[in-house]
Amino acid sequence: QGKGLFATKNIRKGETVFVERPVVSSQFLWNALYNYRACDHCLRALETAEENAQRLLGKSSLVLPYPEQCSIRKDLHQQCPRCQVTYCSAECKQAALEQYHQVLCLGASRDDPTHPLNKLQEAWRNIHYPPETSSIMLMARMVATVKQAKDKEWWIKAFSQFCNKTANEEEEIVHKLLGDKFKGQLELLRLLFTEALYDEHLSRWFTPEGFRSLFALVGTNGQGIGTSSLSQWVHACDALDLPMLQREELDAFIDQLYKDIEKESGEFLNCEGSGLYVLQSCCNHSCIPNAETSFPENNFLLHLTALEDIEAGEEICISYLDCCQRERSRHSRNKILRENYLFTCSCPKCLAQADDADVTSDEEEEGEGETDDAELEDEMTDV
Numbered sequence: 001q002g003k004g005l006f007a008t009k010n011i012r013k014g015e016t017v018f019v020e021r022p023v024v025s026s027q028f029l030w031n032a033l034y035n036y037r038a039c040d041h042c043l044r045a046l047e048t049a050e051e052n053a054q055r056l057l058g059k060s061s062l063v064l065p066y067p068e069q070c071s072i073r074k075d076l077h078q079q080c081p082r083c084q085v086t087y088c089s090a091e092c093k094q095a096a097l098e099q100y101h102q103v104l105c106l107g108a109s110r111d112d113p114t115h116p117l118n119k120l121q122e123a124w125r126n127i128h129y130p131p132e133t134s135s136i137m138l139m140a141r142m143v144a145t146v147k148q149a150k151d152k153e154w155w156i157k158a159f160s161q162f163c164n165k166t167a168n169e170e171e172e173i174v175h176k177l178l179g180d181k182f183k184g185q186l187e188l189l190r191l192l193f194t195e196a197l198y199d200e201h202l203s204r205w206f207t208p209e210g211f212r213s214l215f216a217l218v219g220t221n222g223q224g225i226g227t228s229s230l231s232q233w234v235h236a237c238d239a240l241d242l243p244m245l246q247r248e249e250l251d252a253f254i255d256q257l258y259k260d261i262e263k264e265s266g267e268f269l270n271c272e273g274s275g276l277y278v279l280q281s282c283c284n285h286s287c288i289p290n291a292e293t294s295f296p297e298n299n300f301l302l303h304l305t306a307l308e309d310i311e312a313g314e315e316i317c318i319s320y321l322d323c324c325q326r327e328r329s330r331h332s333r334n335k336i337l338r339e340n341y342l343f344t345c346s347c348p349k350c351l352a353q354a355d356d357a358d359v360t361s362d363e364e365e366e367g368e369g370e371t372d373d374a375e376l377e378d379e380m381t382d383v
Helices: 049-057 090-104 116-127 136-148 152-160 180-197 200-206 208-221 229-238 244-265 278-282 330-341 348-352 362-366
Strands: 016-020 024-027 223-227 271-276 291-294 302-306
Touching: 016 278, 024 136, 049 229, 049 244, 090 136, 116 136, 116 180, 136 152, 136 180, 136 200, 136 208, 136 271, 152 200, 180 200, 180 208, 200 208, 208 271, 208 330, 229 244, 278 302, 330 348
Parallel strands: none
Antiparallel strands: 016 302, 024 271, 223 271, 291 302
């Protein structure tokens, strides 16, 4: 778990606890597979809300009402002149260049399959089908950040504050992506990672044990980031002060739009990635959290919002599980938490259910006849 974060003042339900920028972030490689386009630095969606809806719906003739509620400014978009990755603004382009992009810029080799960085990304795609839960490129940006930095020790110290345990010796739990069945894949990734990015200052990160620690760091601390210009447009429309009839018409339009999109495109609607957040990583887990994270600005800025009143001195807890996982049995919840975060939960909900039988939820029982690999469908897969 995290180190623990406690309220320094009384916080009311719905109030923003803090807004945080990541130390480093990266969009998932499979965004491109689904033709999602996000700023290569801040993950802001690059499509307008209308373009986003048209693509997800497969209907180029769709017109969204209130287009002025979309905040995407295409006239501000810029590309790296060497490798053509796209940014939402000159500020993001410059920030990326100053922090890590000089090391990671592929230049004219962007389509060369033999370039070490392209080999690394292709290996990750083959090993890890979507949806990703961590990203090899998040690790690459960590290395590139240190390589470019004048004060390398400051950045190494910044990254070392994140938990990077590969196992919890007390409870004999090993991170599920570091088990015996993935040894060959991890070694392949390590060798490609070393070929693409080796740096003397970070030599420990490239050793077998150091690479495992780095992998565990992004696996246990990486916060998923989801951005969507359509979602932001919907929130902006919700805030409009409209006459009752217009409000009902707009709400009905939006409800139908989401139903049609779900039928056409399924659940993956956002541009997605992951980032490392210092404050957020300090938050411990609870199956009945009193705060939640969101990305309302359509970029990597994380907002932590109170789900209920939190008194000064009270611990601020988030859930490491999604809404569906939180509704599962205590046994199922702890199986996920042990495999991904190396601890057994003792929140009030889990303590209250401590005497329940150790049976998995209905959703998991349905799949018990499947192989272990099927359980890991959203994790590593065989090469």
